[in-house]
Amino acid sequence: MPATPRRFARLVREQEVHRDVYVSEEVFQLEMEHMFPNSWVYVGHDSQVPNPGDYFGTTIGTQPVLLVRHTDGTVHVLHNRCPHKGTRITSETCGNTGKFFRCPYHAWSFKTDGSLLAIPLKKGYENTGFEQSRAASGMAPVRHVRNYRGFVFAKINDVGLDFEEFFGESLSSFDNMVDRSPVGQLEVAGGVLRYMHNCNWKMLVENQTDTCHPMVAHESSAGTAVEVWKKAPPGTRKPMAVEIIAPFMSPYEFFENMGIRIWDNGHGHTGVHHSIHSDYSAVPGYFDKMTAAYGEARAKAILDENRHNTVYFPNIMIKGPIQLLRQFKPIAANKTLVESWTFQLVDAPDMLLERTLMYNRLINAPTSIVGHDDLEMYERAQEGLHSNGNEWVNLQRLYSPDEAEQTNVAINGTSEWPMRHQFRAWTKFMTMGM
Amino acid sequence: MRSPPIRELIDFVVREARLIDQQRFDEWLDMYADDAFYWMPLEWNQTDPRLTCSLMYEDKLLLSIRVERLKGARTFSQKPKSRCHHVLQTPQVDSRDAAANSYVTWTPMHYVETRLDEQALYAAWATHHLSVERRQAAGSSSSAST
Numbered sequence: 001m002p003a004t005p006r007r008f009a010r011l012v013r014e015q016e017v018h019r020d021v022y023v024s025e026e027v028f029q030l031e032m033e034h035m036f037p038n039s040w041v042y043v044g045h046d047s048q049v050p051n052p053g054d055y056f057g058t059t060i061g062t063q064p065v066l067l068v069r070h071t072d073g074t075v076h077v078l079h080n081r082c083p084h085k086g087t088r089i090t091s092e093t094c095g096n097t098g099k100f101f102r103c104p105y106h107a108w109s110f111k112t113d114g115s116l117l118a119i120p121l122k123k124g125y126e127n128t129g130f131e132q133s134r135a136a137s138g139m140a141p142v143r144h145v146r147n148y149r150g151f152v153f154a155k156i157n158d159v160g161l162d163f164e165e166f167f168g169e170s171l172s173s174f175d176n177m178v179d180r181s182p183v184g185q186l187e188v189a190g191g192v193l194r195y196m197h198n199c200n201w202k203m204l205v206e207n208q209t210d211t212c213h214p215m216v217a218h219e220s221s222a223g224t225a226v227e228v229w230k231k232a233p234p235g236t237r238k239p240m241a242v243e244i245i246a247p248f249m250s251p252y253e254f255f256e257n258m259g260i261r262i263w264d265n266g267h268g269h270t271g272v273h274h275s276i277h278s279d280y281s282a283v284p285g286y287f288d289k290m291t292a293a294y295g296e297a298r299a300k301a302i303l304d305e306n307r308h309n310t311v312y313f314p315n316i317m318i319k320g321p322i323q324l325l326r327q328f329k330p331i332a333a334n335k336t337l338v339e340s341w342t343f344q345l346v347d348a349p350d351m352l353l354e355r356t357l358m359y360n361r362l363i364n365a366p367t368s369i370v371g372h373d374d375l376e377m378y379e380r381a382q383e384g385l386h387s388n389g390n391e392w393v394n395l396q397r398l399y400s401p402d403e404a405e406q407t408n409v410a411i412n413g414t415s416e417w418p419m420r421h422q423f424r425a426w427t428k429f430m431t432m433g434m
Numbered sequence: 435m436r437s438p439p440i441r442e443l444i445d446f447v448v449r450e451a452r453l454i455d456q457q458r459f460d461e462w463l464d465m466y467a468d469d470a471f472y473w474m475p476l477e478w479n480q481t482d483p484r485l486t487c488s489l490m491y492e493d494k495l496l497l498s499i500r501v502e503r504l505k506g507a508r509t510f511s512q513k514p515k516s517r518c519h520h521v522l523q524t525p526q527v528d529s530r531d532a533a534a535n536s537y538v539t540w541t542p543m544h545y546v547e548t549r550l551d552e553q554a555l556y557a558a559w560a561t562h563h564l565s566v567e568r569r570q571a572a573g574s575s576s577s578a579s580t
Binding site: 342376377 | 459480485
């Protein structure tokens with residue numbers, strides 16, 4: 001079946017999407033070939049490569065890339081393959097390579113911006129036209145890279161939107177997270193949680209703004225926590241763990257009123273008015289530091305912004321009130337690697353990092369009883385969608401016929417509009433340049 | 435406070451694995467002291483459970499939530515329930531300090547877990563920090579704490 005815009009229009013309707021977007025390996029390959037390379041995809045944080053020669057290996061879609069700090073201090077993203085026979089250049093996931101990369105197969109070497117440095121027995125390439133070859137330019141750089149306040153994004157293809165056009169006002173969520181540091185800086189800290197899921201990556205993305213499931217799917221985990229906590233002796237101070245887990249059992253009204261904001265290009269966030277993070281206890285000394293840095297009014301404005309989950313199309317989610325970023329990395333139509341990264345607010349009390357790490361462990365770890373609730377649903381969907389009795393996934397909760405024209409709107413917090421919105425963006429970036 | 439012989443420390447660790455394998459979770463929970471922590475580090479050679487994330491760092495409240503949840507009618511991720519089996523190497527007693535009431539064992543193991551048609555094998559080392567605790571019931575019993 002040819003990859004044409006009409007093919008994708010048949011998969012995505014106004015209120016429902018065809019199950020092939022979740023289960024078809026063919027559609028998955030088209031996502032990897034078109035949709036991901038046409039989009040701005042999160043690569044990593046520049047604090048992961050603080051010194052010249054530092055590198056971090058990851059993927060954009062399924063393409064292996066390196067985030068690297070060049071000798072001159074700039075951050076680059078390179079395709080992680082030797083231009084000779086295609087060998088992956090780096091041995092470790094992250095490390096420091098000094099002033100150059102060296103392929104372990106034939107010892108071709110490259111400067112840390114990817115340009116070719118040296119080839120042993122180079123005279124064997126004389127009079128072969130080597131200078132005109134692709135290999136002569138070294139490790140191919142990803143051509144479109146942008147470092148936004150430490151968050152590094154890259155776009156592989158030339159088609160598509162420029163960075164500002166792609167993200168628009170959605171960057172305000174990153175701003176709020178970073179501004180929570182008195183010096184406006186974050187550092188990756190505490191280790192990364194990696195959790196393999198046997199389901200399509202989009203199921204995970206949709207779950208981030210799915211506000212009608214917590215009180216149902218998490219009844220066994222969060223609900224049990226609430227019940228066990230009720231038996232504690234009166235006057236017992238509420239443990240941080242209960243502060244974190246209990247809000248998952250908030251009633252429908254809480255989530256309806258919480259609100260959702262929709263931005264262009266598939267981005268959006270839950271928690272316009274409040275969120276599950278709104279009632280965490282105050283951290284001693286933090287507000288004073290923030291006031292000293294920003295003045296009381298601005299400090300208060302920053303900390304009063306309690307967004308819940310901000311989804312950045314195509315495949316990441318961030319929180320601001322705790323400093324967390326989750327990547328839903330596609331491996332196959334039915335396989336996704338979830339990486340949950342945490343950040344320290346530079347010059348803020350350690351207790352904030354402690355809380356962020358506790359949240360990550362309790363909610364996002366492969367051992368999390370809350371995470372298990374969701375994974376069970378995704379796996380059952382991955383299985384159920386093979387039924388031919390109904391080939392469509394329904395996304396019509398709170399549908400409104402004029403919603404496609406609207407942007408930067410705040411809506412009812414239980415709407416499935418964000419999911420419909422992500423599929424509109426999916427079609428747009430899938431068919432760009434086709 | 436009496437000092438348990440090596441055999442009793444070994445039997446204690448072996449019993450814990452058996453209780454989990456036989457799904458006797460309330461009895462398992464009872465082996466833990468009130469101030470116990472169950473720590474599954476995230477990183478190789480990790481020493482800090484607070485400012486580095488862990489896979490598990492659970493006090494008795496969180497452990498009791500885990501046990502309670504398995505009894506729930508709506509714990510769908512455990513319908514059907516997982517079953518498991520531990521194969522332990524003989525626990526090694528690394529230290530016995532009767533004066534401090536502190537005994538440390540180290541136990542390598544293979545752990546198999548199965549649910550529906552999937553079976554997973556894990557290899558692990560478990561370190562137990564044990565102490566003798568006098569409880570209200572007749573006699574005293576060893577219990578685990580970290």
